[in-house]
Amino acid sequence: MSTADQVRAFRGMTRAGTRSVLIYRGDLITGAVALVIQVVLAIAVWRIVYSGRGPVDGVDARTAVAYAAIAACLQSVLLPWQFSTLPMRIRNGQIATDLTRPLGLIWQVFGQNLGVLLGRLPLGAIGLAVAAVLGALTLPPGWAAGLLSLVATVGGALVAMLCNLIVSMVTFWTFEVSGPLMVYRFGSAFLSGSLIPLWFMPGWLRGSVEWLPFQAQVYTPVSIYLGQTRGGQALALVGVQLVWVVLSTVLLELVWRRARYRVVVQGG
Amino acid sequence: MAVIEAADLVKEFSRPAVLEGRLPRLRGLFSTKRDITRAVNGVNFEVEPGELVGYLGPNGAGKSTTIKMLTGILTPTSGVCRVAGLEPSRDRARNARNIGVVFGQRTQLWYDLPLRDSFEVLSDLYNLDRTTYRKRVGLFTELLDLSAFLDTPVRSLSLGQRMRGDLVAAMLHEPSILFLDEPTVGLDVVAKARLTEFIAETNRSDGTTVVLTTHDMEDVERLCQRIIVIDSGTVLYDGDLSRLKERFMPYRFLVLTLAERSIRRVADIPSATEVEPSAVGTVLPYPDRSVVLRFDPREVTTPELIARASQVYQVDELSIVDPRLTDVISQLYDGLLT
Numbered sequence: 382m383s384t385a386d387q388v389r390a391f392r393g394m395t396r397a398g399t400r401s402v403l404i405y406r407g408d409l410i411t412g413a414v415a416l417v418i419q420v421v422l423a424i425a426v427w428r429i430v431y432s433g434r435g436p437v438d439g440v441d442a443r444t445a446v447a448y449a450a451i452a453a454c455l456q457s458v459l460l461p462w463q464f465s466t467l468p469m470r471i472r473n474g475q476i477a478t479d480l481t482r483p484l485g486l487i488w489q490v491f492g493q494n495l496g497v498l499l500g501r502l503p504l505g506a507i508g509l510a511v512a513a514v515l516g517a518l519t520l521p522p523g524w525a526a527g528l529l530s531l532v533a534t535v536g537g538a539l540v541a542m543l544c545n546l547i548v549s550m551v552t553f554w555t556f557e558v559s560g561p562l563m564v565y566r567f568g569s570a571f572l573s574g575s576l577i578p579l580w581f582m583p584g585w586l587r588g589s590v591e592w593l594p595f596q597a598q599v600y601t602p603v604s605i606y607l608g609q610t611r612g613g614q615a616l617a618l619v620g621v622q623l624v625w626v627v628l629s630t631v632l633l634e635l636v637w638r639r640a641r642y643r644v645v646v647q648g649g
Numbered sequence: 650m651a652v653i654e655a656a657d658l659v660k661e662f663s664r665p666a667v668l669e670g671r672l673p674r675l676r677g678l679f680s681t682k683r684d685i686t687r688a689v690n691g692v693n694f695e696v697e698p699g700e701l702v703g704y705l706g707p708n709g710a711g712k713s714t715t716i717k718m719l720t721g722i723l724t725p726t727s728g729v730c731r732v733a734g735l736e737p738s739r740d741r742a743r744n745a746r747n748i749g750v751v752f753g754q755r756t757q758l759w760y761d762l763p764l765r766d767s768f769e770v771l772s773d774l775y776n777l778d779r780t781t782y783r784k785r786v787g788l789f790t791e792l793l794d795l796s797a798f799l800d801t802p803v804r805s806l807s808l809g810q811r812m813r814g815d816l817v818a819a820m821l822h823e824p825s826i827l828f829l830d831e832p833t834v835g836l837d838v839v840a841k842a843r844l845t846e847f848i849a850e851t852n853r854s855d856g857t858t859v860v861l862t863t864h865d866m867e868d869v870e871r872l873c874q875r876i877i878v879i880d881s882g883t884v885l886y887d888g889d890l891s892r893l894k895e896r897f898m899p900y901r902f903l904v905l906t907l908a909e910r911s912i913r914r915v916a917d918i919p920s921a922t923e924v925e926p927s928a929v930g931t932v933l934p935y936p937d938r939s940v941v942l943r944f945d946p947r948e949v950t951t952p953e954l955i956a957r958a959s960q961v962y963q964v965d966e967l968s969i970v971d972p973r974l975t976d977v978i979s980q981l982y983d984g985l986l987t
Contacts, residue, residue, distance in 0.1 A: 386776045393773025401761040404802070478757035480722040482774055483745040642724050 390484040391492045398496020409504065416457045416508045423449035424517045440580050443519055444607050448578045450517045451603050454508035455534070456575040458501045459541050459598065465494060467549040468558045476644065487546070487637055494542050522608035529615055530606035536622035537598045541569070543629035544594055550633070553640040568593070574600030580609070594629065597622040651695035652826060652858050653719060657728035659882075660689040660714050688714040690882030691728070698825070699856040701849070703863065703873035703890075707982055711882040712862040716830050719860070720750050732826060746775065749819035753831035756815050758803040764814045765799045768821060775822035782821070789817040793847060809840035816844065820851070826858045827851070833865055845871050866974040878981060885981065890974070897981045898972040902929045903942040903954055906966040918942065918957050920949035930973045938965075 402409070427449050431442035440448075467490050470476045479486055512518050521527040548565045552558040570576055572595035579590060579600045590596050601618045604610040610618055666682035667673065689711040696702055706712050717723040718730055721737030721744045730737060737744040750757070758767040765786075772782040790796050793813045798806060806814065812832060819827065829848065833841045845868055851857050852872075863869060869876060869890070876893060878886040886893055903921070921942040926933050933939045940962065944954055951969060958964065 389776050390774045393770045396773070397759050397762065397766070397770045400766055401759060404761055473755075475755055477717065477722050477752060478750070478755060480741065481720050481745055481748070481750045481757070483742045484774060485742060644723060 387484065387488070390482075391488055394484070394489050394492025395496035395499065398493040398498075399500040400496075402497050402500030412457065412501070412504050413507050416453065416504055417511050419453045419457075420450050420508050420512050420517075421515070423453055424512065424515055438580050440578070440609065444609060445578065446517045447512075447519045447607055448603055448609075450512035450515075451509070451606065452575045452578070452599050454505040454512070455537075455599055455603065456570075456573075457508060458498060458505035459538055465490060465545050465549045467546070468552040468562070471552040472556055480644065486641075487633065490546060490549075491542065494545070498538060498542075519607065521606050522611065526605060526608055526611065526615070529619060530602050533602035533605050533615075533619050533622060536619060536626065537602050540594055540622060540625045540629065541573075541598045543626065543633055544569070544598075547629060547633050547636060550636045550640055553643045569595050569598065572596065573598040574603070578604075594625045597625050650698075652698045652733055653694075653696035653860065654731045655692050655694050655715065655719070655728070656730070658689055658692040658715065658718060658725055658730055659687065659727045660711075660718060660723060661726045662686050662688055687882055689718070689725075692879065692882065692884055694877055694884060694887055696858060696860065698858055699852070700875060701852045701859045701861070701873055703861050703869040703876040704879070705862065705864075705869065705876055705978065706879040706885075708864075710880045712879060713830055714882075715879070716750075716828050716860070716862060720748060720828055721745065746822065747824055748826045748828060749822070749824035750828045751812075751815050751819045751830065751832050753812070753829075753834040756803065756811055757818055758811070758814055760804050761802060763800045763802050764795070764806070767803065767814070767818060771818055771821050777822060785821050785823070786817075789820070792850075793817065793843070809836050812836060812840070812844060816847065823855075824857070827860070829859065829861045829863075831863055832861070833863060833868055841865070841868070848872060866978060870974050878978070880982060893981075894972060894974070894977050898977045899947065900943050900945045900972065901951075902970040902972070903944060903951070903958065904929060904933065904968045904970055905940045905942070905958060905962055905964050906933075906935055907938045907940060908963040908965045909938070918954070918961060920944055921954055921958075929970045930976065931970065 424446050427446045428442065431437075431445060435441070437445075467476075470479065476486075479489055482489060484492075509518065521530060544565070548561055549558065551561050555561075572590050572593055574596055575598075579587060579596060582590065597618075601610075601622060605615045605618065663683040663685045665677060666680065666684045668677050668680055668682070670676075688709075692711070692715060704712055704715065714723065718725050719732055719737055721741040724738040732744055733747045735744045735747070758764065759770060762770075768782075768786055771777075777785070790799065793816070795810075795813060795817065798810050798814075801810075803811060803814065816832065827848075832848070833844055836844065848859060848861070849872055852859050859872075861868070861872065873890060875888065876886070876890055877884060878893075886896075902924075904926075921944040924941050924943045926936050926939050926941050928943065929941055933941075940958075942954070942958065955967060958967075
């Protein structure tokens with residue numbers, strides 16, 4: 382199959398993913414309402430925390446508030462733990478039909494996930510708009526930082542999707558993945574910095590978080606956007622993202638190579 | 650040249666062994682012992698292009714496992730299978746372009762999306778150009794009467810509608826080989842007839858090779874010239890449908906409807922045995938006036954038997970009935986296993 386064919390097949394899967402998000406309007410509206418509430422609350426709480434105080438650990442009130450709002454929006458688009466249906470498809474045997482398609486399973490899942498992400502973009506936009514109206518958004522320190530934070534957002538999304546896929550693959554061995562997924566969910570929500578900015582974590586935790594793939598998902602793009610991480614340091618963080626993308630791609634390929642011989646189809 | 654080949658095909662599944670003795674479940678957590686089941690145990694067959702083959706066997710015989718190896722879903726433990734010259738599990742994506750697959754138990758359609766959207770995604774997956782895509786969907790919409798529900802989400806379709814959608818999904822890219830795993834399971838008589846008619850037509854007009862697994866012997870009698878019967882993972886029979894009947898149920902039935910005033914008596918007719926009317930499997934119009942004789946055509950010719958019977962009975966009507974495939978198959982399953 383030529384590359385052009387594969388690209389078209391991938392785009393088809395992406396389209397299916399986006400459509401399956403957009404078709405549930407009620408779900409999207411609920412998601413938007415929840416995100417708006419989350420953004421409003423986060424802004425209010427951080428403003429109270431900072432009321433009458435100067436910068437904490439070198440982070441001023443405007444930055445902390447903006448971080449909370451942007452991180453919440455980014456997270457709701459990325460949903461770093463939820464958008465793969467792979468574990469369910471392995472468990473109920475639906476995987477059989479996926480394996481009869483002319484596109485590799487990984488690319489199918491990846492295309493579908495990307496589509497879901499694109500379908501959820503309007504949600505993030507609504508959240509950001511609300512934050513802007515409340516005066517919680519700040520501009521990046523310069524064009525370069527703005528651009529780099531965009532690159533880092535894409536990098537963060539890639540790392541999130543790859544990690545998610547690797548954890549989902551465990552289902553081929555265990556048929557039950559809610560345990561590992563729960564750990565992963567906690568890990569990604571807390572350690573990616575989407576709940577609390579990583580600046581406020583104790584030194585020992587900070588040190589270990591830097592060795593994990595989570596900070597690349599949310600913290601890296603947001604802190605570059607806010608100018609908390611600049612210049613060489615910012616480039617280094619994007620470099621770390623790249624390393625995670627490469628590492629997790631290799632790991633995913635290894636896991637999948639073994640998994641494809643483990644395929645057992647449930648339910649006849 | 651054969652388009653599908655299976656040579657000494659074996660598939661084993663292993664799962665954690667169920668332990669016996671004390672605290673079996675607790676010890677099971679730490680045990681590495683595994684039970685191995687052989688679902689397919691050395692299957693051999695070849696299918697020529699354009700054949701329509703019924704692949705039959707009782708539940709758990711290994712039918713679906715074979716199909717899953719031929720479609721590239723499962724990797725054989727040993728042995729080889731080739732489909733259109735490719736090894737499906739090694740060349741899964743390329744194999745996918747040659748084949749169409751329907752699993753009656755599950756759908757390949759996108760559950761949340763309208764049926765039409767699934768077709769569009771498939772046209773991307775198989776890289777169909779716009780004209781071909783429109784032509785194929787138009788054709789199938791007409792043949793299978795899809796227009797009423799093309800824009801309905803798949804989750805709201807009835808089983809019969811969904812099956813028709815699935816069949817189209819499997820055939821959109823004009824595969825030369827179709828694997829149909831219980832495509833009529835759970836369908837009503839009308840939906841089933843429509844589907845089998847469509848399958849037969851596809852096989853006839855496009856020369857599509859079809860491998861069909863089913864428990865429905867009516868489907869088989871309507872569709873298949875050749876059948877392969879497997880059980881416990883091995884082939885029990887491979888050949889003509891009619892020869893199967895000769896071999897495993899060599900007899901036929903002579904059904905007599907006696908004249909109203911004819912006295913019904915126990916008669917001894919040479920070379921024939923009187924059996925319960927239910928043995929023929931069809932509803933007889935006058936059960937209380939019917940006599941059913943089972944005979945072996947190799948021992949007595951039909952006219953001869955009719956002549957003998959009319960000497961004993963005063964007959965109004967008579968007919969010859971062949972044994973049903975269902976009975977042949979259950980005979981086959983029973984007989985060869987015990």
